Amino acid sequence: xxxxxxxxxxxxxxxxxxxxxxxxxxxxxxxxxxxxxxxxxxxxxxxxxxxxxxxxxxxxxxxxxxxxxxxxxxxxxxxxxxxxxxxxxxxxxxxxxxxxxxxxxxxxxxxxxxxxxxxxxxxxxxxxxxxxxxxxxxxxxxxxxxxxxxxxxxxxxxxxxxxxxxxxxxxxxxxxxxxxxxxxxxxxxxxxxxxxxxxxxxxxxxxxxxxxxxxxxxxxxxxxxxxxxxxxxxxxxxxxxxxxxxxxxxxxxxxxxxxxxxxxxxxxxxxxxxxxxxxxxxxxxxxxxxxxxxxxxx
Amino acid sequence: xxxxxxxxxxxxxxxxxxxxxxxxxxxxxxxxxxxxxxxxxxxxxxxxxxxxxxxxxxxxxxxxxxxxxxxxxxxxxxxxxxxxxxxxxxxxxxxxxxxxxxxxxxxxxxxxxxxxxxxxxxxxxxxxxxxxxxxxxxxxxxxxxxxxxxxxxxxxxxxxxxxxxxxxxxxxxxxxxxxxxxxxxxxxxxxxxxxxxxxxxxxxxxxxxxxxxxxxxxxxxxxxxxxxxxxxxxxxxxxxxxxxxxxxxxxxxxxxxxxxxxxxxxxxxxxxxxxxxxxxxxxxxxxxxxxxxxxxxxxxxxxxxxxxxxxxxxxxxxxxxxxxx
Numbered sequence: 001x002x003x004x005x006x007x008x009x010x011x012x013x014x015x016x017x018x019x020x021x022x023x024x025x026x027x028x029x030x031x032x033x034x035x036x037x038x039x040x041x042x043x044x045x046x047x048x049x050x051x052x053x054x055x056x057x058x059x060x061x062x063x064x065x066x067x068x069x070x071x072x073x074x075x076x077x078x079x080x081x082x083x084x085x086x087x088x089x090x091x092x093x094x095x096x097x098x099x100x101x102x103x104x105x106x107x108x109x110x111x112x113x114x115x116x117x118x119x120x121x122x123x124x125x126x127x128x129x130x131x132x133x134x135x136x137x138x139x140x141x142x143x144x145x146x147x148x149x150x151x152x153x154x155x156x157x158x159x160x161x162x163x164x165x166x167x168x169x170x171x172x173x174x175x176x177x178x179x180x181x182x183x184x185x186x187x188x189x190x191x192x193x194x195x196x197x198x199x200x201x202x203x204x205x206x207x208x209x210x211x212x213x214x215x216x217x218x219x220x221x222x223x224x225x226x227x228x229x230x231x232x233x234x235x236x237x238x239x240x241x242x243x244x245x246x247x248x249x250x251x252x253x254x255x256x257x258x259x260x261x262x263x264x265x266x267x268x269x270x271x272x273x274x275x276x277x278x279x280x281x282x283x284x285x286x287x288x289x290x291x292x293x294x295x296x297x298x
Numbered sequence: 299x300x301x302x303x304x305x306x307x308x309x310x311x312x313x314x315x316x317x318x319x320x321x322x323x324x325x326x327x328x329x330x331x332x333x334x335x336x337x338x339x340x341x342x343x344x345x346x347x348x349x350x351x352x353x354x355x356x357x358x359x360x361x362x363x364x365x366x367x368x369x370x371x372x373x374x375x376x377x378x379x380x381x382x383x384x385x386x387x388x389x390x391x392x393x394x395x396x397x398x399x400x401x402x403x404x405x406x407x408x409x410x411x412x413x414x415x416x417x418x419x420x421x422x423x424x425x426x427x428x429x430x431x432x433x434x435x436x437x438x439x440x441x442x443x444x445x446x447x448x449x450x451x452x453x454x455x456x457x458x459x460x461x462x463x464x465x466x467x468x469x470x471x472x473x474x475x476x477x478x479x480x481x482x483x484x485x486x487x488x489x490x491x492x493x494x495x496x497x498x499x500x501x502x503x504x505x506x507x508x509x510x511x512x513x514x515x516x517x518x519x520x521x522x523x524x525x526x527x528x529x530x531x532x533x534x535x536x537x538x539x540x541x542x543x544x545x546x547x548x549x550x551x552x553x554x555x556x557x558x559x560x561x562x563x564x565x566x567x568x569x570x571x572x573x574x575x576x577x578x579x580x581x582x583x584x585x586x587x588x589x590x591x592x593x594x595x596x597x598x599x600x601x602x603x604x605x606x607x608x609x610x611x612x613x614x615x616x617x618x619x620x621x622x623x
Contacts, residue, residue, distance in 0.1 A: 121581075178564075237564060239494075247492060
């Protein structure tokens, strides 16, 4: 064990990992863009509101990306992705904290008002609970905490990320004024990730699923998205669910979240198929897999 | 080897004036000359040739500016025109605030206004014929959106009570329902056919005939931009902004309370009355304060958006109604 500090862009052997460096820098991009836009006054006449939306959006996106790491490792045969899972998760926490902080600024630092709003408005309560739970995960994300809690307890605690993601998604839905296309896409992809985990019962958590299973799952997620959208509009706004479903085969079908979810799922599944056919990861011995320092950075 | 030396007058082709500007050079020069004057009036929206052309094509353009009616005072400065014309809720064109470009697709001439329902005789007339019959004036109004932001706009138009007088409603009419345009070919948002288009709004007869109810055709001394509801929109400044329907094509006098667009979508959050009241929260947020566009301040919201002295009396006997949602 070297005495050197492990910076986010170094792998466990203390060598520069290009993957980690690129991801680390990318995690700051939305924040940098928002700050720049704020300074250049291109966030519109209500810049704080826009910044609150952007930070919330990226919080939930990074949360979902962190949940996609394990499936993607398997689908794309890219085990090194695990190296960035923690930093993506912590970024989700960072953006969620910024999201709340900006809300406090928008309420002119009236903490009493912020507290009463969080208590009175259901979707704010849900969001706040999600952030509190996420902060526990952030606090226990360090190597030291993993050692202290022990592998089994740490894994149990961090399984609460599924609850947090669900709460965040509900918060996103309730926050929407009318058009729920965006949260619907996130929900559809979340459903795909969860269904993929369910497939672990048949093929094992780390086991490669056949292409037909993954593609089928993508189609199922897309179908769930489309029916979920129809059900949502029926329950929330009294729209005719058949008309919502019919829009999926109408002239502007490509706007419907169901098709967007399908496109993304099929793209990822196809990428995995192409990878395994034409550029498969070379088989390595168990020992070689552990010595990550000798692996070229991907 | 051939070395070309440019003679003094030889310009690169890239320096040539674009043909589109060359063909409209006289309007372009007029636009340049008028620029400093227009900027002073806050009408930066007409800084380019295309918009100037559109203004020429609008037969009502020569009527502006309308005479100022100073009855209603403002307690804050006017919002800059570029904000008012670039931050718009107009779901017919999309659910973002960025619909100004999409709204340009709406044809505003010819524009037919129909007045029917419980009236002596249904009337159908073009918007310019309607304007010719109405008492045109300019008023400075506050506008309070239900989303807790606000702006102040110099609207040009006419008192709604003048249109009601023209309509000659029968004694049994107790409401007036306004219907906005329905044109999915140009309005992307209306292609989502599962929404309850067209946009519908309504007022009671006493609300429609109170002097404060204003039908708007222009802003900042010029015909209104399309994203602001041209060529005909409502301004009921004591109510939340969604009551002020845009792109109105029809006024129907009825004895049944109209169910407006937002009410049919989410009655728990958007009602018929929608009078501004800081003490009655929206189910998802407080209405106690509002963010003023442009200034950036968050200010306390006023009951009836500060117009209580003109309209509070209308609701004296209606205290059982959900007046503030």
